[in-house]
Amino acid sequence: MKCRDMERYITLFINDKLSGMRMKQFIEHIEECSVCFDEMETNYLLKEALLRLEKEGSYDLHGDLMEKLKNTKRCVEVHEMVTMIRRVILICAGMALLFELVFVYAFYL
Numbered sequence: 397m398k399c400r401d402m403e404r405y406i407t408l409f410i411n412d413k414l415s416g417m418r419m420k421q422f423i424e425h426i427e428e429c430s431v432c433f434d435e436m437e438t439n440y441l442l443k444e445a446l447l448r449l450e451k452e453g454s455y456d457l458h459g460d461l462m463e464k465l466k467n468t469k470r471c472v473e474v475h476e477m478v479t480m481i482r483r484v485i486l487i488c489a490g491m492a493l494l495f496e497l498v499f500v501y502a503f504y505l
């Protein structure tokens with residue numbers, strides 16, 4: 397295994413997708429070549445750092461999502477309440493108009 401092949405194998409190794417003879421050759425090379433070892437270490441640390449960021453980020457995202465859902469639910473409730481109040485007002489106005497018409501019709505016509 398040559399140094400120029402290692403970039404690909406480092407990625408495979410870090411993602412647990414290296415096995416068999418390639419794994420053996422990879423380990424042999426990594427143990428002898430400090431350049432590739434440093435490359436592997438850098439890649440591994442970067443991946444772990446990103447994973448931790450992702451995990452913490454996903455926790456925050458979950459909280460954000462729950463907050464968003466809560467706010468959306470509240471908005472829906474307020475909207476439904478406003479719609480109901482509007483309907484009640486319309487019904488009252490309609491009844492008042494009908495009552496007035498009946499009153500006018502009964503007493504003035």
Ligand SMILES: [Zn+2]
Binds near residue numbers: 425429
């Ligand atoms: Zn190397």
